[in-house]
Amino acid sequence: MGLRKSKKTGFKKYSILPGFGLTMGYTMLYLSILVLLPLSMIIFYSSQMSWPEFWDTVLDPRVVASYKLSFGASLAAGVINMVFGVLLAWVLVRYSFPGKKIIDGLVDLPFALPTAVAGIALTTVYAPNGWVGSLLGFKVVFTPIGVVIALTFIGLPFVVRMVQPVLQSLEKEVEEASASLGASRFQTFRRIIFPEVLPAALAGFTLAFARSLGEYGSVVFISGNMPLKTEITPLLIMTKLEQYDYAGATAIAAVMLVTSFMLLFIINFIQWWTNRKFISH
Numbered sequence: 215m216g217l218r219k220s221k222k223t224g225f226k227k228y229s230i231l232p233g234f235g236l237t238m239g240y241t242m243l244y245l246s247i248l249v250l251l252p253l254s255m256i257i258f259y260s261s262q263m264s265w266p267e268f269w270d271t272v273l274d275p276r277v278v279a280s281y282k283l284s285f286g287a288s289l290a291a292g293v294i295n296m297v298f299g300v301l302l303a304w305v306l307v308r309y310s311f312p313g314k315k316i317i318d319g320l321v322d323l324p325f326a327l328p329t330a331v332a333g334i335a336l337t338t339v340y341a342p343n344g345w346v347g348s349l350l351g352f353k354v355v356f357t358p359i360g361v362v363i364a365l366t367f368i369g370l371p372f373v374v375r376m377v378q379p380v381l382q383s384l385e386k387e388v389e390e391a392s393a394s395l396g397a398s399r400f401q402t403f404r405r406i407i408f409p410e411v412l413p414a415a416l417a418g419f420t421l422a423f424a425r426s427l428g429e430y431g432s433v434v435f436i437s438g439n440m441p442l443k444t445e446i447t448p449l450l451i452m453t454k455l456e457q458y459d460y461a462g463a464t465a466i467a468a469v470m471l472v473t474s475f476m477l478l479f480i481i482n483f484i485q486w487w488t489n490r491k492f493i494s495h
Contacts, residue, residue: 253471255464256464256467256471257464257468259460259461259464260465260467263465267461271462272465276441276442277447277466279441279442279443279445280445280446280449280450281470281473283445283446283447284447284448286358287358287361287365287426287446288427291362291365291422291423292369292419292422292426294362294366295369295418295419296416296418296419296422298370299370299373299374299377299415300377300411300415302321302370302374303374303377303378303381304377306318306321307378307382321370321371321375322375324367324368324369324370325371328431329368329429329431329432330431330435332367332431332432333364333432333434333435333436336360336364336367336435336436337360337435337436340355340360340363340436341355342355354436355436355438356440356444357438357444358437358444360436360437360438361433361444364432364433364436364437365426365432365433368425368426368429369421369422369423369425369426370422372418373415373419373421373422374418375418376415376421377411377415379414380410380411384407388406389402389406389407392405413488416481416485416488417485419481420481423477423481424474424478427474428448429446429448430446430448430452433448433449434446434449447466447470450466451466454466
């Protein structure tokens, strides 16, 4: 009878375990306190400014330059992680070699490592007199390239951990059957492996991109924080908070919030469209 009722209303699926109302209530309360209430405060404080003041704050050349660096470096780091994260996940799943478990554990290091420690370590390594920086023919530290490297470092685990379970679930017999039917390696990858891996890779890219937008600790050391050149938006927000300019800080944060939401919506739409396209084929 409960099954017939759920089909009629379409509100919730039938379950033999009770407690939908209680768990739904706790879920909404949890999300409201941790997500909706803080975000609403951003809109509330920024709305205290007049429109001319708001636009003067968020369109200041220094602020616009920080937008370009934060979003551009986050997108670049996300794409790099999506490509090399899939390759790393492929190696960890498909091959056996000495030290495999150590490498697999090192993937999660950016999760456990404090961001300030990561920033100091990257700055030391890529400085002109560092181990890697001394071998390069161009400057990395205190440039946008250093920002991309820092964001790539902290975002790598997201793609690897999203793709690994998908590769582990793929049956090798299907690939062997494809090869026995005369398909080349590229055709097998394009028609069998790629459609399965792409949604997970896009999900990892989304998480890495979102994580990079709010990154602060690992970037401030390697970027040098030079206005109009290597200054990220989170640092500007912190600067305005230290100056007790709460309205200006929340105005910049509101722009970041709206823009991030739009970009994540577009990325999720592409992911949904990709899933639907490959499933229909």
